[in-house]
Amino acid sequence: xxxxxxxxIIGFLCNWCSYTGADLAGVSRLQIPSSxxxxxxxxxxxxxxxxxxxAIFKGSDGVMMMGCHPGDCHYQKGNYYTRRRYKxxxxxxxxxxxxxxxxxxxxxxxxxxVKYARVTKEFSNKITGLGPNPLKKEIFL
Amino acid sequence: MTATxxxxxxxxxxxxxxxxxxxxxxxxxxxxxxxxxxxxxDALIIPVKVPETESYAWVLLKDTALLENADPLPPVMTxxxxxxxxxxxxxxxxxxxxxxxxxxxxxxxxxxxxxLKQLHFENISLISIDCPGAIPLSEYLxxxxxxxxxxxxxxxxxxxxxxVREICKTCYRFSLPTLTNAPASDLHIGLSGNTKDxxxxxxxxxxxxxxxxxxxxxxxxxxxxxxxxIKEIKKIKSQRRKEFNHDFKTNISGPEKFTAxxxxxxxxxxxxxxxxxxxxxxxxFDSATTKLSSEDYFRRAKERGALRFPLDTMLFHLGRMSHxxxxxxxxxxxxxxxxxVHFRISGLQPxxxxxxxSIQLYPGNK
Amino acid sequence: xxxxxxxxxxxxxxITEFLKYLLEKNKVNGKFSQLLPKYWEAAKNSEVxxxxxxxxxxxxxxxxxxxxxxxxxxxxxxxxxxxxxxxxTSKGExxxxxxxxxxxxxxxxxxxLSKLKELRQKEREKLFASVKDKNLGLAGMVKTFAPCLSCHxxxxxxxxxxxxxxxxxxxxxxxxxxxxxxELQQKGGARIxxxxxxxxxxxxxxxxxxCVNCGMCSDVCPVDIPVATLFSMVGESLQKLFDYLPxxxxxxxxxxxxxxxxxxxxxxx
Numbered sequence: 001x002x003x004x005x006x007x008x009i010i011g012f013l014c015n016w017c018s019y020t021g022a023d024l025a026g027v028s029r030l031q032i033p034s035s036x037x038x039x040x041x042x043x044x045x046x047x048x049x050x051x052x053x054x055a056i057f058k059g060s061d062g063v064m065m066m067g068c069h070p071g072d073c074h075y076q077k078g079n080y081y082t083r084r085r086y087k088x089x090x091x092x093x094x095x096x097x098x099x100x101x102x103x104x105x106x107x108x109x110x111x112x113x114v115k116y117a118r119v120t121k122e123f124s125n126k127i128t129g130l131g132p133n134p135l136k137k138e139i140f141l
Numbered sequence: 142m143t144a145t146x147x148x149x150x151x152x153x154x155x156x157x158x159x160x161x162x163x164x165x166x167x168x169x170x171x172x173x174x175x176x177x178x179x180x181x182x183d184a185l186i187i188p189v190k191v192p193e194t195e196s197y198a199w200v201l202l203k204d205t206a207l208l209e210n211a212d213p214l215p216p217v218m219t220x221x222x223x224x225x226x227x228x229x230x231x232x233x234x235x236x237x238x239x240x241x242x243x244x245x246x247x248x249x250x251x252x253x254x255x256x257l258k259q260l261h262f263e264n265i266s267l268i269s270i271d272c273p274g275a276i277p278l279s280e281y282l283x284x285x286x287x288x289x290x291x292x293x294x295x296x297x298x299x300x301x302x303x304x305v306r307e308i309c310k311t312c313y314r315f316s317l318p319t320l321t322n323a324p325a326s327d328l329h330i331g332l333s334g335n336t337k338d339x340x341x342x343x344x345x346x347x348x349x350x351x352x353x354x355x356x357x358x359x360x361x362x363x364x365x366x367x368x369x370x371i372k373e374i375k376k377i378k379s380q381r382r383k384e385f386n387h388d389f390k391t392n393i394s395g396p397e398k399f400t401a402x403x404x405x406x407x408x409x410x411x412x413x414x415x416x417x418x419x420x421x422x423x424x425x426f427d428s429a430t431t432k433l434s435s436e437d438y439f440r441r442a443k444e445r446g447a448l449r450f451p452l453d454t455m456l457f458h459l460g461r462m463s464h465x466x467x468x469x470x471x472x473x474x475x476x477x478x479x480x481x482v483h484f485r486i487s488g489l490q491p492x493x494x495x496x497x498x499s500i501q502l503y504p505g506n507k
Numbered sequence: 508x509x510x511x512x513x514x515x516x517x518x519x520x521x522i523t524e525f526l527k528y529l530l531e532k533n534k535v536n537g538k539f540s541q542l543l544p545k546y547w548e549a550a551k552n553s554e555v556x557x558x559x560x561x562x563x564x565x566x567x568x569x570x571x572x573x574x575x576x577x578x579x580x581x582x583x584x585x586x587x588x589x590x591x592x593x594x595x596t597s598k599g600e601x602x603x604x605x606x607x608x609x610x611x612x613x614x615x616x617x618x619x620l621s622k623l624k625e626l627r628q629k630e631r632e633k634l635f636a637s638v639k640d641k642n643l644g645l646a647g648m649v650k651t652f653a654p655c656l657s658c659h660x661x662x663x664x665x666x667x668x669x670x671x672x673x674x675x676x677x678x679x680x681x682x683x684x685x686x687x688x689x690e691l692q693q694k695g696g697a698r699i700x701x702x703x704x705x706x707x708x709x710x711x712x713x714x715x716x717x718c719v720n721c722g723m724c725s726d727v728c729p730v731d732i733p734v735a736t737l738f739s740m741v742g743e744s745l746q747k748l749f750d751y752l753p754x755x756x757x758x759x760x761x762x763x764x765x766x767x768x769x770x771x772x773x774x775x776x
Binding site for chain 3: 196207220228
Binding site: 105106 | 643644645647648649653674693694695696697698701702703704705708709711712713715716737740741744745748749762763766768770771774775776
């Protein structure tokens, strides 16, 4: 029997807001899609665009970049840089006609457990709709 | 214990002959297909044509469907096979039973990389193949069909060397590295000397013997015809090498002629990055050590009247030679990797090396 | 409007003389030999020449706005009669103090320059269209980069790629044997070296916003991949996004090292 397709999504979460938000979602017993694999960083500004690119090229079905809302960064301005990096990655992939849709940016604060549950579910559904990342099966990358 | 956990066979007396009515390529691929299907091998490293293109890429494969586009002896050398093995096993041994199909200079590069601790041979068998040379990469990419054709001719005649690279024309180590000394492969595929009707698989080490055993192939054919032909070609090529070395020496002797060789160098370091032997993570010549202060630049400019940028291209090439040429296997990857500012460097490398015969040691000998 | 130093000689001789003067003034007594006469011949015509590098035929920024001295070439009808050096900054004026030639005041030929710019823009569209057809998308990218030797020469010669040790040459990006084992398991095969497309895409993400379309990467490529055209295309989109032109202004920070607080409003909400 063929297993139903469950996507594999990497979430890069900042320690101070989004990871705490995800924790709150868990403590609140909200349902979180099992497709999300979380990697915690101290700040979303630590997300080297290459982390995201590598995840996609090595076959992850989607990547979520999450951090504090603009203005709320624990380090004052880390997430402003994240925002520019996110736009950069998206633009490059769009111009190259690669699946830019598989990458998303969400601001989730420490108190937004509900939002964490919502955005992860929405993104997971979207990726399920898109199907597996075609790079997963490509040999000549 | 030797590097490859295998025992050398003193002098392979016989080989297993494989009919090749539909061409040698098909015959060889047939053997590999069988080896993968019977799980005599877990996987194979072999050049495969990227679908819908004329480019060859190295692929580690177990899916036999990929063999459709594979070529055990492509007309070009893209990335040096020794480098590929190093990429695979630099960080430790691989836990699959793998064979790599390589040109002789590639097997020798692999052995050099092993000595330099950049490669693990455990579970890996080297399969070498008689090599008539390779077409210059730029020529192949410009006219792939024409190059395939001329490579076919080279392979048929073994003397139609005109279309192969200069370094290949004078390569006298085109076959099993040596019949009498330590071998640099486990199983050798003999092409020359046989009619187009068959290829001969020669077990060189106990590992190679085991592969044949598993495939139910018995080494029962005499190698005499192949040996004779190899010796014949070797003689011609050695002579050519001697002449080449002589001419080359005349052409590059003296600082003016020598610097002229590198006139076109733009410091891209492509020759270094494609070299199988240059394994350093960060080359000295790319490091901060080689960057000068502006005062230094100006002082040097004053001393000589002018300063050429990029700086010290000659120092780079001479430095690389003194670092690496002892292990140079004359594969020609450096020349193929040049931007289309063609200057000859692969010819220079072997010249910097001590005469192998006199020291009973040459790169690629285990 | 700026001061103009006029040397009554054909442009290639004039510029040679001027450079000789500069070398002597700075006590660097070198031989200055005239290089690339062919190139001068091409520059004289101030037209789009198909034999130029592809990115050069499509270059719109051929007037070096920041230069201290601009040698008027493009659109200059008097090229064979005189060499006009536009002293663009005070530094330029200082350098030219006492140099042979007559000083006048005039503007660069705007009408001719914009005509050439228009021609180049059309070439740019053509160039981008040529890669859009066959080089993009996963299948297109795989085909485009199929012959790549991973020599990283494009990175080595890139003026913007300044890192002493590139991340892609570092241990971080080297795969362990277990990686290849799992690739075998999942795909039935793996290309070695791995990460060719990842390298090129990654480099674009890192550097393309500052790409000046010089074309070095394509020139150096031993297997003729149109790297420069792709970089140029990606770079143009990134530069539009951040309203940025690399090399235009010394004071303007690079997009990756700055931000505007209220840009991209609503993103991530």
